Amino acid sequence: MPNQLKQFSxxxxxxxxxxxxxxxxxxxxxxxxxPSEWPHNGNxxxxxxxxxxxxxxxxxxxxxxxxxxxxxxxxxxxxxGAGKSTLAKSIFRLVNENVGGLxxxxxxxxAKFGVGDFRPKLGIIPQxxxxxxxxxKRNLDxxxxxxxxxxxxxxxxxxxxxxxxxxxxxxxxKLASKLANASSYDHNDNEDDNVGDEDDKGxxxxxxxxxxxxxxxxxxxxxxxxxxxxxxYEVKQPTSVGINGMVSSDGSGFSSGQQQLFSLCRLxxxxxxxxxxxxxxxxxxxxxxxxxxELIRTEFSECTVLTIAHRLDTIMNSDRIIVMEKGExxxxxxxxxxxxxxxKFAELVQANEF
Ligand SMILES: Nc1ncnc2c1ncn2[C@@H]1O[C@H](COP(=O)(O)OP(=O)(O)OP(=O)(O)O)[C@@H](O)[C@H]1O
Numbered sequence: 348m349p350n351q352l353k354q355f356s357x358x359x360x361x362x363x364x365x366x367x368x369x370x371x372x373x374x375x376x377x378x379x380x381x382p383s384e385w386p387h388n389g390n391x392x393x394x395x396x397x398x399x400x401x402x403x404x405x406x407x408x409x410x411x412x413x414x415x416x417x418x419x420x421x422x423x424x425x426x427x428g429a430g431k432s433t434l435a436k437s438i439f440r441l442v443n444e445n446v447g448g449l450x451x452x453x454x455x456x457x458a459k460f461g462v463g464d465f466r467p468k469l470g471i472i473p474q475x476x477x478x479x480x481x482x483x484k485r486n487l488d489x490x491x492x493x494x495x496x497x498x499x500x501x502x503x504x505x506x507x508x509x510x511x512x513x514x515x516x517x518x519x520x521k522l523a524s525k526l527a528n529a530s531s532y533d534h535n536d537n538e539d540d541n542v543g544d545e546d547d548k549g550x551x552x553x554x555x556x557x558x559x560x561x562x563x564x565x566x567x568x569x570x571x572x573x574x575x576x577x578x579x580y581e582v583k584q585p586t587s588v589g590i591n592g593m594v595s596s597d598g599s600g601f602s603s604g605q606q607q608l609f610s611l612c613r614l615x616x617x618x619x620x621x622x623x624x625x626x627x628x629x630x631x632x633x634x635x636x637x638x639x640x641e642l643i644r645t646e647f648s649e650c651t652v653l654t655i656a657h658r659l660d661t662i663m664n665s666d667r668i669i670v671m672e673k674g675e676x677x678x679x680x681x682x683x684x685x686x687x688x689x690x691k692f693a694e695l696v697q698a699n700e701f
Pocket of ligand 1: 401432
């Protein structure tokens with residue numbers, strides 16, 4: 348009982364912590380809905396933007412005035428704590444208190460829209476990728492918006508296809524014919540695939556039955572006694588084979604770089620006019636990073652892309668670089684020009700210290 352009481356009191360204090368959090372800005376504002384074609388150009392204007400994380404804290408962003416032109420590729424660099432991620436968050440209005448100034452995208456102040464209305468219109472790969480418990484397919488397309496062909500096309504471009512089907516790497520010649528037959532190949536792939544639905548449950552039941560059938564008497568007794576523990580253990584093990592392979596919610600079975608490739612896949616399918624990549628390739632090797640940057644340049648050529656990076660290669664081909672320091676923009680310009688000028692960016696490159 349003391350243990351249970353302790354557990355209850357922990358639960359209650361956690362509940363109180365959540366209930367004390369201020370509600371987010373309205374999800375939908377009926378009088379001011381986002382136009383269906385917005386953003387159509389991808390012009391982003393920061394007007395005197397200032398942000399603090401608390402009334403008593405220092406500014407994380409200070410009076411930012413900057414315009415990103417439609418289709419421009421911007422690299423954002425600066426030392427740790429310079430305010431780069433806060434800038435990315437500000438475009439999604441993830442910080443709503445202690446904000447001064449405004450951000451206009453294609454002439455609309457994003458603060459006048461409901462957050463649930465405008466956020467899906469923009470694209471982001473955050474610093475930490477999110478994986479869901481469920482199939483690979485569900486991880487790529489949680490809202491069932493795309494066809495299997497769309498998913499395979501994106502997975503092949505991002506190098507995810509060979510992760511979930513290693514023979515794809517070994518037998519590239521077979522790839523085209525498999526792709527051509529994708530709909531028949533993955534016959535059941537378009538069925539609804541929510542967590543805990545009959546399909547997923549059936550999958551685990553089938554797996555457990557097979558184990559049961561294969562095990563001896565003693566093993567069966569152990570399985571029976573530790574039934575629940577066994578299931579828990581099972582759920583954590585990703586099979587990650589094929590588009591219907593299972594992925595655990597912490598993405599174990601995939602390295603953090605591979606999880607970033609999943610995020611890139613999602614973004615590739617949902618191309619948006621304005622996109623933020625917040626250290627989106629920080630965990631992949633240099634060679635993969637180069638391929639991804641090339642992919643971004645070709646696939647997102649029409650899109651405005653803001654890339655935050657700690658690696659010179661990632662942003663060297665940007666149209667312009669923004670250098671941030673203590674919440675302020677201290678330098679802006681094409682990378683080669685900034686290096687030639689010998690200013691802050693040149694210092695960072697020299698010190699290899701983004
Ligand atoms: N949730 C938060 N609460 C309070 N202060 C925060 C919070 N997030 C960031 N800060 C502060 O805001 C400033 C800018 O942080 P930000 O994460 O934007 O920097 P960054 O340039 O992205 O750093 P890094 O390169 O390490 O990711 C820092 O001084 C940081 O301590």
